Amino acid sequence: MWRVQKEGYLEAKGYRVGMVSRGDGFLDSPDAEYISSGVNTKDVGAVAIGRHGNFFLWGFSGSPDYMTEEAKQVFANAVVYMKQFKGQKPIARKYNDRIATKDYIDNVIGMLNKESFEHTVQYYKDLNVQSAKMFKELKEKKAKGKQLTEMEEAIIKAQSRPMPIPDWEQYVQ
Structure with a gap:
């Protein structure tokens, strides 16, 4: 693993988030190359x-x-x-980012089990704890009177609310 930027968007300088592409289609399509995640x-x-094609994707900010x-x-x-x-x-363009690809659908179907559900619930709980802690630290x-980065200001403006924890029925939907 190697570092691309001296500082990441979460560390300082108000970097904007980089833009990566989902990997679907890069490994099985002609004239498309997956170089690095x-x-x-x-x-x-x-x-x-x-x-x-002639598009170079550099997902760092x-x-x-x-x-x-x-x-x-x-x-x-x-x-x-x-x-x-x-x-x-x-060779192809995806004009609507909400269109699901076969790999994505296969992945979702593969996650329809109790173990994945429990993992997701724990992930949401952990995320809510981390988010609440970060929100509190930023408000403090x-x-x-300390200077906040553009990203930190955006987090405060969003008035972070806990992510709702789904029940099994909501998870399956």
């Missing part, structure tokens, strides 16, 4: 660095000023690599 909130198969030296080299090499795909068009920081 990265830390993200989608899944381990999400594409942080990839190529589809920091400008080159905030990239590690290794990341700058990878980015520069990727730009040179992409030159050979000039003029190639992507602001009350002390």
